[in-house]
Amino acid sequence: MIEIIGLEKAFGEKILFSPTSLRLGARDRIGLVGPNGSGKTTLFRMITREEHPDQGDIQIRKGVHIGYLSQEPMPLQGQSLLEEVQSGVKDLSILEDKMRLLQEEISEEKDPETLEALAEAYGKLEERYARRGGYALESQAKAILQGLGFREEDFSRASGELSGGWLMRLALAKILLANPDLLLLDEPTNHLDLQSLIWLEAFLGDYLGTIMIVSHDRDFLNRVVTKILAIEGKRIIPYSGNYDAYVETREKKNAILEAALESQRKKVEQTERFIERFRYKATKARQVQSRIKTLEKMERIEGPLESQKTMRFSFPQPIRSGRVIAELKEIHKAYGPVKVYSGIDLTLAREDKVALVGVNGAGKSTLLKLLAGVIEPDAGMIQLGHNVSRAYFAQHQLELLNPSKTVWEEIFSLAKDESISFLRGILGAFLFSGEEVDKKVSVLSGGEKSRLVLAKMLMRPANFLLLDEPTNHLDIAARDVLEQTLQNFQGALCFITHDRHLINAVANKVIEVNAGQLIIYPGNYDDYLYKKELEKEAEEQNGGISRAGDGETKDRLGRRSKEQKRLEAEVRNRFYRETLEIRQRIQTVEADLDRATKEMEELARQLADPEVYRRGDNIPELLKSHATGKKQVEDLTAEWERLAQQLEGLEQSRSSPSEENV
Structure with missing residues (x-):
């Protein structure tokens, strides 16, 4: 997917990259690591062509779509959160604009032949739009926003109202929805809480494209990446495995280098002592010259990689407080x-x-x-x-x-x-x-x-x-x-x-x-x-949630007495009564959705029929009905998803009466 060939880059006298080459493949999960200022963000900017190498090249396979989350705030377009996120899927946004323009032309056109051509063009665009997932885009956008911590009531808010941390979440949501082939994430976890972070890990685990991440969260790197690119000595060195595997390999590499360096240092000292001792003795002249040439030709071993270990320092302790x-x-x-x-x-x-x-x-x-x-x-x-x-x-x-x-x-x-x-x-x-x-x-x-x-x-x-x-x-x-x-x-x-x-x-x-x-x-x-896992298991065993305040499960969990079975039956009956209205509403929505979908199919069939345009009758009404039907299908789909999620949540959180007052 990406090939880096002889890359060199410097800012003034500071050299970031000496000639370095490597290749990145499809579905690689890469963590890019290195000290602050070593060039991680610069490498991202060169991949996106925002900066250019001094020498060498970064070749990207034709047609690869790149999504880049930088640490700079993204420019806003004055839209709601939901609209802002969806606007990142540019090909669908372009298709929507074209479909809207065609609808306007069709509603105003009187000539049957022109109407037929416009209808055919509209049908092709709509087919592409549906195949690309346009009708599911809104529900996907909502799911990503919720995963990153936004509430449903936030979706209609103006994006300009958001603070810096929430703007970064919005930018991340926009890039994830766009589903690029190559995902470049520069510190994506900085403004996330733990729940959003765990959601992001799961999302990236299922992601089909290539991912390259800069992050200082080692647990996040351990869970997401399978390869490390380390910027070391002005070169990019690949390591297999996650962050912990990289650290282990690096330490072993350093130990080998230190041993080799020490061995070479001793050999150089011995050689230099021999040269100094016998430099002026004619009988040893040939041996001295031989050793001088040996030193000159010796390929010096570079020292160990820069250590990430920190300086040890005993910080002062505070005065003692009461208990x-x-x-x-x-x-x-x-x-x-x-x-x-x-x-x-x-x-x-x-x-x-x-x-x-x-x-x-x-x-x-x-x-x-x-x-x-x-x-x-x-x-x-x-x-x-x-x-x-x-x-x-x-x-x-x-x-x-x-x-x-x-x-x-x-x-x-x-x-x-x-x-x-x-x-x-x-x-x-x-x-x-x-x-x-x-x-x-x-x-x-x-x-x-x-x-x-x-x-x-x-x-x-x-x-x-x-x-x-x-x-x-x-x-x-x-x-x-x-x-x-x-x-x-x-x-x-x-x-x-x-x-x-x-x-x-x-x-x-x-x-x-x-x-x-x-x-x-x-x-x-x-x-x-x-x-928390024990509590979840207890819930599954008992049909309810353990609410032990100290997080510890009770000895009685898992025991099934006659009384407990009676209580569990009560829970099931009460749950059935409480969810009856939701289940009935789901059935109604499913029936309405089935009817609306069939009506949409019939309208689409009529709009694709050349005879309709030759007659020239009812075209504006058909287009209006089609737009209304499309909105109805989207609304019913969203309501069905919300109700199904609500019912699932109730199923997961129903509690046994025997434990409600624990």
């Missing part, structure tokens, strides 16, 4: 008519490292802001424990950095009696070294600003850290720094992240925020998923 960090009692919070919490309670202890999970809009950020004191509850009480100090991190805090200061000046502004070496150690741990500490804040990337804010926060840490998406814009090396620091942190921690690796490494408790309720699960993210 209880924070206590929430009967908390109520709403935004206008939208109630987020109605009487929740929560107690956090000194040793808690809590990850908040839940669908977008469930109230995770609201809970974090309540705990941080950024917002106040409408009712209820928040009480901090003895000697508790709080520090809050969110993306908007990057704007609080002084753009005229350097990295060093920002960190030095917090210094009291800390030594210069200590301050440099803090910056070094967060990957600022050498001339990088003299960079102005105004020229820092988003990831560099995040690192600087986190370094300042952890330089003299509070004993209760509250972090909202701290890994956004951080590369894997910087995430490792944060992970190690939070693992060693001896205070309490509450954080939101879509980085499952970070949750697994740091959290000892997961709180699921769901419909205004807090459900606590001890352990990390894998433990949480395991307990």
